[in-house]
Amino acid sequence: MHALIVHCHPEPTAFNAALSDITHKTLRASGAQVTVSDLYAEHFDPVEGPHHYRQRADADVFAALTEQRYAGDHGTRAADVQREIDRLEAADLVVLQFPLWWHAQPAMLKGWFDRVFVYGGLYTGRRRYDAGHFRGKRALLSVTTGGPAHTFSPFGRGGPIERLLWPIHYSLHYMGFDVLAPFVAHGVQGGGIAYQDAAAFEDHLDQLKNRWAARLKRIDDSRAIPFTGWADWEDGVLACDHPQRWLG
Numbered sequence: 001m002h003a004l005i006v007h008c009h010p011e012p013t014a015f016n017a018a019l020s021d022i023t024h025k026t027l028r029a030s031g032a033q034v035t036v037s038d039l040y041a042e043h044f045d046p047v048e049g050p051h052h053y054r055q056r057a058d059a060d061v062f063a064a065l066t067e068q069r070y071a072g073d074h075g076t077r078a079a080d081v082q083r084e085i086d087r088l089e090a091a092d093l094v095v096l097q098f099p100l101w102w103h104a105q106p107a108m109l110k111g112w113f114d115r116v117f118v119y120g121g122l123y124t125g126r127r128r129y130d131a132g133h134f135r136g137k138r139a140l141l142s143v144t145t146g147g148p149a150h151t152f153s154p155f156g157r158g159g160p161i162e163r164l165l166w167p168i169h170y171s172l173h174y175m176g177f178d179v180l181a182p183f184v185a186h187g188v189q190g191g192g193i194a195y196q197d198a199a200a201f202e203d204h205l206d207q208l209k210n211r212w213a214a215r216l217k218r219i220d221d222s223r224a225i226p227f228t229g230w231a232d233w234e235d236g237v238l239a240c241d242h243p244q245r246w247l248g
């Protein structure tokens with residue numbers, strides 16, 4: 001197996017870095033080849049825009065989808081985007097490691113999606129969802145939150161974690177990945193917000209690290225989120241007689 005860790009955190013000593021380190025070591029120990037995209041360390045530019053396109057389909061009006069397609073067709077993609085695509089192509093499993101910032105992924109990781117998942121080359125009108133480019137590959141989020149676990153329950157003040165992660169999960173599904181249930185490390189507060197004393201907090205972090213390592217060791221038992229696909233829809237909507245309509 002070849003795994004790609006997309007690591008999104010600016011601080012190499014942060015808890016997120018410790019989790020990526022565990023991912024690296026645990027997957028290596030199980031025989032996998034592991035590559036890391038360390039977005040901050042590699043100075044990935046997450047801002048999509050005209051400055052990335054040296055040769056343009058339309059020199060007057062910048063339309064990202066048009067230029068993404070043109071750059072792919074003409075071999076003029078930005079080097080950092082091509083490097084990330086090559087890493088994705090080589091991977092069987094992609095682990096996205098990041099902290100929850102403002103109820104979502106950090107802008108750096110959102111921009112990685114904007115720039116790397118290019119129109120034309122990696123998706124088109126028909127080449128999406130369960131017919132997506134990366135079908136057969138698995139993706140998994142490993143997320144840390146400041147707030148404790150119960151605050152991310154359906155009526156919790158942090159917001160239901162399933163809903164917060166849905167846009168990222170659905171984007172990965174859109175690209176064809178089998179999206180495994182995420183690993184969420186709650187209560188990794190940092191920045192002076194303390195929910196417990198220092199010793200209890202250290203113990204909590206150790207437990208999270210152990211749980212993550214254990215999860216990775218049985219990654220092949222993880223099931224994918226059962227998204228619907230082309231065969232389930234009529235004109236882009238779940239068919240009237242589809243059984244999932246009756247899940248409530």
Ligand SMILES: Cc1cc2nc3c(=O)[nH]c(=O)nc-3n(C[C@H](O)[C@H](O)[C@H](O)COP(=O)(O)O)c2cc1C
Binds near residue numbers: 100102103145190
């Ligand atoms: C800009 C920013 C926004 C944040 N937003 C949230 C949030 O919406 N919900 C939450 O639970 N924690 C939030 N946090 C706390 C981080 O999730 C927490 O500090 C991080 O997961 C700890 O991991 P680290 O030590 O590896 O950075 C935020 C932190 C920052 C810096």
